Amino acid sequence: AQKITQTQPGMFVQEKEAVTLDCTYDTSDPSYGLFWYKQPSSGEMIFLIYQGSYDQQNATEGRYSLNFQKARKSANLVISASQLGDSAMYFCVGNYKLTFGKGTLLTVNP
């Protein structure tokens, strides 16, 4: 089983600054994967980035990167150069039975 914890219900960031969204996980499976999804107010879920437990390097996709620390069981999402359109809910998701964290509402201020 997996447990995904997102401890930040809400975060604020100034436009063009970087922000880190926290995610910790608990799993007994040596092989696992973690996703990050963005859900804007329209409701659609948008895949952002994926990290596999055996990946040698931290995942990066454009302005999104994962700060993956296995020893700490954390997979924090880093968004660089925030844009107003980044304002949304962000979910950290474990691949076992698609376990979702509670999400973090990110607000980007102009």
Next chain:
Amino acid sequence: EAGVTQSPTHLIKTRGQQATLRCSPISGHTSVYWYQQALGLGLQFLLWYDEGEERNRGNFPPRFSGRQFPNYSSELNVNALELEDSALYLCASSLGGVDTQYFGPGTRLTVL
């Protein structure tokens, strides 16, 4: 390439009725997932279909059911609707297994 599509966009029903929600996956995707996002409860996993079979289901009563057709599209049926079934129902598709899921826009179900 077309993304995941869902219909209808909105659905209004009364208590005790049945609702049918539909989902068409991305071409080439064999897995379809259903989620419920109720206000204040976050996203909860409902059902996973792959190659026409139910692979897994979340902690929902049996009145939530569905099926996957040979063309990999899927239906979610909710029988004996209750007020608390009011939610956004999201469908996602993937190539299968633990591959990345791509979500549709959702169907907003309102039970009066």
